[in-house]
Structures are given as C-alpha cells and as structure tokens.
Amino acid sequence: MKQHLATLTASLALATSLASAADAQKAATANILFIIADDASMHFGQAYGCAWVKTPHIDRLARGGLVFDNVYTPTGKCASSRSAILTGRNPWQLEESANHLSQFPLKFMAFSEALRAAGIAVGGEGKIWGPGSALTADGKLRTFGFHEDAYGKDFEAFLKNRPAGKPFFYWFGSHYPHRPYIKDSGIAAGKKVADIDRVPGIWPDSAIVRKDMLNYAMEVEAFDGQVGKLLWALIASGEASNTLVIVTSDNGMPFPRSKGHNYDISNREPMVACWPAGIARPVRRVAEFVSFIDFAPTFLDLLGVDGAKAGMAPITGRSFANLLRGKSDLLRSFVILGRERNDRRARPGTASGLGYPVRAIREGNLFYIHNFAPDRWPCGNPELGLKDTDPGPTKSFISDLGETNRFWQLSFGKRPEAELFDLTKDPDCVNNVANDGSYAAKATALREKLFAELRKQDDPRVLGKGDVFDN
Numbered sequence: 175m176k177q178h179l180a181t182l183t184a185s186l187a188l189a190t191s192l193a194s195a196a197d198a199q200k201a202a203t204a205n206i207l208f209i210i211a212d213d214a215s216m217h218f219g220q221a222y223g224c225a226w227v228k229t230p231h232i233d234r235l236a237r238g239g240l241v242f243d244n245v246y247t248p249t250g251k252c253a254s255s256r257s258a259i260l261t262g263r264n265p266w267q268l269e270e271s272a273n274h275l276s277q278f279p280l281k282f283m284a285f286s287e288a289l290r291a292a293g294i295a296v297g298g299e300g301k302i303w304g305p306g307s308a309l310t311a312d313g314k315l316r317t318f319g320f321h322e323d324a325y326g327k328d329f330e331a332f333l334k335n336r337p338a339g340k341p342f343f344y345w346f347g348s349h350y351p352h353r354p355y356i357k358d359s360g361i362a363a364g365k366k367v368a369d370i371d372r373v374p375g376i377w378p379d380s381a382i383v384r385k386d387m388l389n390y391a392m393e394v395e396a397f398d399g400q401v402g403k404l405l406w407a408l409i410a411s412g413e414a415s416n417t418l419v420i421v422t423s424d425n426g427m428p429f430p431r432s433k434g435h436n437y438d439i440s441n442r443e444p445m446v447a448c449w450p451a452g453i454a455r456p457v458r459r460v461a462e463f464v465s466f467i468d469f470a471p472t473f474l475d476l477l478g479v480d481g482a483k484a485g486m487a488p489i490t491g492r493s494f495a496n497l498l499r500g501k502s503d504l505l506r507s508f509v510i511l512g513r514e515r516n517d518r519r520a521r522p523g524t525a526s527g528l529g530y531p532v533r534a535i536r537e538g539n540l541f542y543i544h545n546f547a548p549d550r551w552p553c554g555n556p557e558l559g560l561k562d563t564d565p566g567p568t569k570s571f572i573s574d575l576g577e578t579n580r581f582w583q584l585s586f587g588k589r590p591e592a593e594l595f596d597l598t599k600d601p602d603c604v605n606n607v608a609n610d611g612s613y614a615a616k617a618t619a620l621r622e623k624l625f626a627e628l629r630k631q632d633d634p635r636v637l638g639k640g641d642v643f644d645n
Contacts, residue, residue, distance in 0.1 A: 203341050203476060203477055203478055204341065204416055204417060204418045204449060204451070204452050204476050204477070205341050205342045205343070205344075205413055205416060205417040205418070206341075206342070206343045206344070206417065206418045206420070206473055206476065206477070207329075207344050207346070207404065207408060207417055207418070207419045207420070208343070208344070208345045208346070208420050208469075208473075209346045209348070209400075209401055209404060209419065209420065209421045209422070210259075210301075210345070210346070210347050210348065210421075210422055210423060210424055211348050211350060211351065211394070211397045211421075211422070211423035211424070212252065212301060212347070212348055212349050212350060212351065212352040212423070212424060213252075213351055213352045213353070213423065213424070213425060213426070213427055213428045213433055214350075214351055214394055214397065214423035214426075214427060214443075214444065215423070215426045215427040215432065215439050215440075215442075215443070215444070216442060216443070216444045217390075217391070217394055217427070217444070218232045218233075218236075218394070218398075218421070218444040218446065219232060219233050219398070220233040220236070221233055221236040221241050221444065221446055222241075222444055225369065225371065226365065226369040226370045226371070226387075226388070226391055227391040227394050227395060228391075228395055228398070229394065229395065229397075229398035229401075230398065230402075231398050231399070231401045231402035231405060232398050232401055232421055232446055235401075235405075235419060235421060235446050235447075235448040236446045236448075237457060238448050238450065238456055238457065239419075239446060239447050239448030239449065239453055239456050239457070240446070240447045240448070240453060240456065240458060240459070240460050240497075240498070241445075241446055241458075241459045241460070242444075242445040242446070242447070242459075242460045242464060243459055243460065243461050244442065244460075244461060244462065244463045244464065244509075245422065245442065245443050245444070245445040245463075245464045245465075245466075246441050246442055246443065246463070246464070246465055246466070246509040246511060246536065247424065247425050247441050247443055247465075247466045247511075248264045248265060248441075248465060248466060248467060248509075248510060248511050248512060249265050249272075249425070249436075249441075249511065249512055249513055249514075250425040250426050250432070250433055250434050250435055250436060250440035250441050250511075250513065251274045251425055251433070251434050251513070251516050252274070252301075252304065252305065252424050252425060253271070253273075253274050253275065253276060253278075253303060253304055253305055253306045254268075254271060254272060254273065254274055254276075254514075255424045255425050255466060256302070256303045256304075256424055257271040257278065257282075257303065258465075258466045258467050259424075259466050259467075259469045259470065260284035260285060260286065260303060260318060260470065261282050261283070261284060261285070261467075261470060261486070261487065261489070262285065262467050262468070262469070262470030262471050262481070262486070262489035262490060262491040263282070263467060263487060263488075263489065263490050263491075264467055264490055264510065264512065264631060264633075265512060265514065266512055266514070266533075266628070266631065266633040266634065266635060266643075267490060267631055267632070267633070268282055271306075272512075272514040272515075272643055273514050273515040273516075273518075273529065273643060274305070274306070274434075274515065274516045274517065275305050275306050275517070275518065276306045276307070277306065277307045277308075277309075278303065278306060278307070278308035278316065280309070280310070280311060280316075281487070282486075282487055283481075283484065283485050283486045283487070284318040284319060284470075284486075285469075285470035285473055285474055285481060285486065286298075286318050286319035286320060286343065286345070287318060287319040287484075288474065288479055288481045288484035288485070288486055289319065289343050289473070289474070289477060289479055290319040291484050291485075292477075292479040292484065293340065294340065294341055294342065294343055294477055294479065295325065295332075295336040295337055295340055295341070295342040295343070296319045296320060296342070296343050296344075297320060297321075297325050297326075297329075297332040297336070297342065297343075297344045297345075298317075298320030298321060298344060298345035298346070298347070299328060299329060299344075299345075299346050299347070300346055300347035300348055300349065301347035301348070301349055302317070302318055302320055302345060302347050303318060320345060329344060329346065329404055329407050329408075330407045330410075332344060333407060333408070333411040333413070334411075341477055343473065343477065346400070346404055348397050348400055350393045350394065350396045350397035350400070351390050351393030351394045351396070351397060351427070351428075352393075352428065353428045353564050353565070353566055354565075354566070355386075355389035355390065355392070355393060355566070356389065356392075357389070357567075358385060358389070359388075359389050359392045360385060360387075360388025360389050360390075360391055360392050361385060361388060363392060365388045365391065365392075367381055367384035367385060367388065369388070370384050370387055370388070373387070374439060374602045375602040375604045376430070376431045376432075376439070376581070376584050376585065376602050376603075376604060377429070377430065377431075377568060377572065377581060377585075378571070378572065378575075378581050380571065382567050382568070382571045383567075383568050383571065385567065386429070386566060386567040386568045387568075390427055390428075390429075401421055405419070414450065415450045415451045416449075416450075416451040416452065417449065418447065418448075418449035418452060418453075418476065418498070419447065419448045419449065420445065420446070420447050421444075421445070421446045421447075422443055422444060422445040422446075423443050423444060424443075425440060425441070425443070426439050426440035426441065426442075426443075427439070428564040428566065429564075429566070429568050429569070430553075430563050430568060430569050430572055430584075430585035430586070431584055431585045433563075433564060434513070434516045434553075434562055434563070435513070435552070436511050436512070436513050436532045436534045436543055437541070437543075437595075437603040438536075438541060438595075438597060438601065438602075438603055439602070439603070441511050441534075443466075445464070447498065449498065452476075452498060452499070453498050453499070453500070454498075454499050454500030454501075455500040460497055462494075462497060462504065462505050462506075463505060463506045463507070463508065463509045463536070464494050464497075464505060464506075464509075465491060465506070465509050465510075466491075467489070467490050467491030468491040468492055468493065468494050468505065469491070470486075470489060470491060471489050471491045471492055471493040472491075472493045472494050472495055474493075475493040475495045476493075476495055490631060492505055492506065507537060508535055508536060508537035508623070509535070509536050510533070510534070510535055510624065510627055510628070511532075511533070511534040511535070511536070512531075512532055512533045512534065512633075512635075513529070513530060513531065513532040514529045514530075514531055514635075514643040515527065515528070515529025515530070515643060515644065516529065516530070516562045517554060517561045517562050519554075519558065519561050520551075520553070520554025520555065520558060520560075520561040520562045521550055521551065521554055521555055521558075522555070522558075523644070524644050524645055525645075526644060526645055527644075528547075528550060528644050529643055529644055530545075530547065530550055530551075530552050530562070531545075531546040531547055531635055531640055531643065532544065532545055532546065533546070533624055533625075533628060533633070533635065533636070534624070535620050535623060535624040535627075536597075537620060537623070539596060539597045539598045540594065540595070540596060540597070540616060540620060541594070541595045541596075541597055541603060542592070542593070542594050542608075542617055542620035542621060542624065543592070543593040543594070543595075544591065544592060544593075544621060544624065545589050545590065545591050545592075545593070546591075546635060546640060548588060548589055548590055548591045549588070550588070551586070551588060552586070552587075552588070552589055553585065553586045556577075556586065560573065560586050563585070563586070569585075572585050572586070573586070584604065590606065590608070592608040592609075592617055592621065593606045593608055594606060594607050594608035594613055594616070594617045594620070595607065596613070
C-alpha cells in the first residue's frame with residue numbers, strides 16, 4: 175500500500191511538473207473529472223484536519239491543488255442537490271425538482287446535455303441524479319447526456335474510446351458513504367472510539383455514536399479508494415496535466431440534524447480541486463463562498479460552451495473559473511439554502527405528503543434559517559418513524575432518549591420560525607440567538623436580504639405560492 179501511494183505521489187508530481195506557470199495562464203479549456211460522494215460532510219482527511227478519516231488520495235490532490243472551505247449545496251438531499259449541480263439553478267427554481275423523490279421536469283436542460291450537443295465527449299459512471307423519475311419526451315429514462323454512447327461508462331474504457339484531441343467531461347458518482355453501514359466495521363478495522371477528537375454538540379458523546387461515526391469513516395475511506403483508481407487511470411492516459419479534477423459530496427452525512435436539514439453540517443461540503451496546467455498558485459485554501467449552482471456555469475465556461483444557446487434555462491450560478499486561475503474574485507458575499515419535501519411519507523396532510531419548507535442564508539459567520547411551517551415536525555411525525563432521518567445507530571439511540579431529552583429535541587423536535595447561529599462561537603449550530611438582544615437586528619436584516627434575493631429568483635415559497643411544493 176505504501177509503495178502504491180508513493181508511486182501515485184510521484185506520478186502526480188510528474189503531472190504537475192508538466193505544467194509551467196505559463197501553462198497555468200494560457201490554459202483555455204480543460205478536461206474535467208468530477209467525483210462526487212454520496213452523503214459526506216467535511217471529513218476528507220488531512221485536507222480538513224480530520225485525523226479519524228484517512229483519505230490519502232484526496233490529500234495528495236489537495237497538496238497539489240486547492241482546498242475550498244466554504245462550498246455549500248443549496249439543499250441537503252441527494253436528488254435536489256444534484257438537480258442544482260446539473261442546471262445551475264436553485265431547487266426552488268426547478269419546480270418538482272425542489273422535492274426529493276420527485277419528477278425532474280423535462281424543460282430544464284442539464285449542463286452535460288449542453289456539453290454533449292456542443293461536441294464535448296461526455297461520460298459518467300455510478301450515481302448521477304436521483305432518486306426520482308427523470309424521463310425523456312418519449313418516456314425513456316433520461317440520462318442527462320451520460321451513458322449514451324459506445325465510449326464505455328468505465329473511466330478507463332471512456333478514456334480509451336473517446337474521440338482523440340477533444341476535451342472531455344466525466345462524472346463519477348460514488349455510492350459511498352450512503353447508509354446502510356456494516357455494524358462495527360470501524361472497530362473491526364482497528365479504529366478506536368478515542369480516535370475521534372470531537373463529537374459534534376448536536377449528538378450525545380457516547381460509544382454508540384462514536385462507533386457509528388467510525389463506520390461512516392470506513393465508507394468515506396472506501397470512497398477515497400475509488401478516487402485513487404480514477405487518478406491512476408487519468409495518469410495512465412497522459413491527460414492528468416490538463417484535467418481539472420474536482421472531488422466533493424452532494425450533501426451532509428446521514429446522521430440526525432445533518433442530511434436533509436439546513437445547518438452547516440448538512441450543507442457545507444468538502445471540495446478539493448487539482449488542475450496542474452490550469453490552477454494558478456496551487457497549494458492554497460479558498461475562503462470565498464461557492465454554491466453548487468456555480469458548478470454548471472464553471473464547467474460551461476471552462477469548456478467554452480454557451481448554455482443559453484444550447485437551450486438551458488437562465489443560470490443563477492456564477493463561474494468560479496477565476497478562483498482557479500488565482501484571481502481575486504469575490505464570487506458572492508453570501509449563499510442561499512433551502513428545503514422542501516424530502517420524504518412524502520413523513521407527514522400526512524396532502525395526497526403527496528407535506529414537506530418541511532425552509533430557506534436560509536449564510537453571510538460572514540452568521541447563519542440565518544427561516545422555517546415557514548414551525549408547526550410541522552422537521553424530521554417527520556414521530557408516530558410515523560421520523561422518516562426524514564436515515565435509519566442508523568445514532569438515530570435509534572437519540573430516538574430512544576425520548577422527547578424530554580435535549581438531544582432528541584435538537585434532532586427531531588419542532589423549531590421556531592427564526593433561527594440564527596454565530597458560527598465563530600457555535601460551529602455546530604446548537605444555540606439559537608435569533609431573539610438575543612445583540613443579534614435580533616442582524617436576524618431581521620438577514621431575513622430581509624434572504625427574502626429579497628428569493629423574490630428575484632421567483633421562489634414560489636416567498637411569493638405566497640409555496641403550497642405548490644406540497645402538491
């Protein structure tokens with residue numbers, strides 16, 4: 175294993191040495207390899223200071239590229255998060271796709287479909303979009319431009335069979351670290367509960383929770399192994415120098431108050447980017463805010479494709495290509511987040527089931543959340559099994575504590591209309607200061623900014639038409 179990693183390190187160093195400073199300035203188009211995990215929070219090993227998760231391949235990319243510290247998905251659930259990536263639009267701008275397990279409207283073209291129409295070689299493997307229903311006009315399964323040709327969906331086959339001399343875009347969608355997990359797999363692999371330096375303040379610090387976190391760590395490490403195989407194939411192809419590799423995740427870890435919610439642990443995602451011929455001033459951290467709706471315009475920008483001319487709906491996101499090129503570019507001063515229905519079985523009320531509508535904004539170190547229906551249970555009705563939280567040992571442990579327990583309330587209890595968290599003092603988003611004297615005015619200002627931005631985006635929820643999402 176050590177020899178394997180040493181060889182990979184040498185190969186990556188060689189690929190990097192092929193790109194001079196001049197290359198970094200003149201690289202106009204790039205191949206793009208987009209690697210996305212399924213349900214990982216900011217636990218990509220050394221890149222994010224997480225010693226209890228070992229991700230050597232991602233770490234090596236980080237040491238030759240960029241580590242992003244403030245990348246946000248607009249929503250913490252797989253299908254709607256991926257809808258935002260594919261279209262460059264926020265979920266509330268995508269009609270049914272605001273909901274999980276939904277119908278993907280045919281009217282919204284994906285960036286990958288625009289790339290394919292422009293002659294870019296597009297390929298993909300694993301999870302692209304879902305779960306839900308996505309159909310073409312003739313009722314066939316919509317593949318969003320992936321899996322449609324003879325290149326082969328395996329990355330090595332794709333690299334071998336794609337048209338020579340043309341740039342490519344390849345999406346690898348892992349199924350790690352989605353639940354279920356193998357019980358005590360972390361302990362069986364030699365990990366120790368004491369390896370975890372800190373349990374987030376939203377869960378009890380118990381052996382059950384720590385073991386569950388170690389099982390999650392094993393799944394993230396399996397994802398890192400997949401990243402390594404993809405990098406080997408890329409290096410062997412001779413394309414490593416001019417390929418932008420992005421490694422990220424679609425939403426937060428599948429634990430209570432994380433996946434499916436609107437807090438920092440659920441929406442702030444890890445992201446590492448490496449592109450030897452195109453990233454100026456590598457080996458740096460990027461503090462600027464980036465939203466998942468910025469992926470589509472960035473990919474189109476780097477590959478020289480006009481999404482509007484191809485037929486894409488107006489894109490809300492912005493290209494972050496200048497951040498890769500080392501330019502001081504304040505992409506955005508805040509990010510907007512939101513949520514509609516995650517599980518139609520979670521709450522009775524309509525034929526489709528009621529959702530839990532939320533919009534949120536992060537600006538500076540303040541995180542404001544507006545819950546539009548505080549009378550509803552955020553994780554679904556308790557008598558129905560709290561279905562808006564994935565099953566697992568941590569969920570079961572907290573659920574068994576009962577409704578009078580503070581951890582039960584944090585995970586499953588009803589929430590006030592307004593929540594405000596100061597991430598400098600409270601990174602776990604535990605202490606709501608929306609009504610505290612020193613913060614009340616800030617909460618009001620953020621609410622006004624949030625609603626003004628959402629009105630610009632024609633969000634039905636703020637325009638008084640939010641019931642459309644429940645129906």
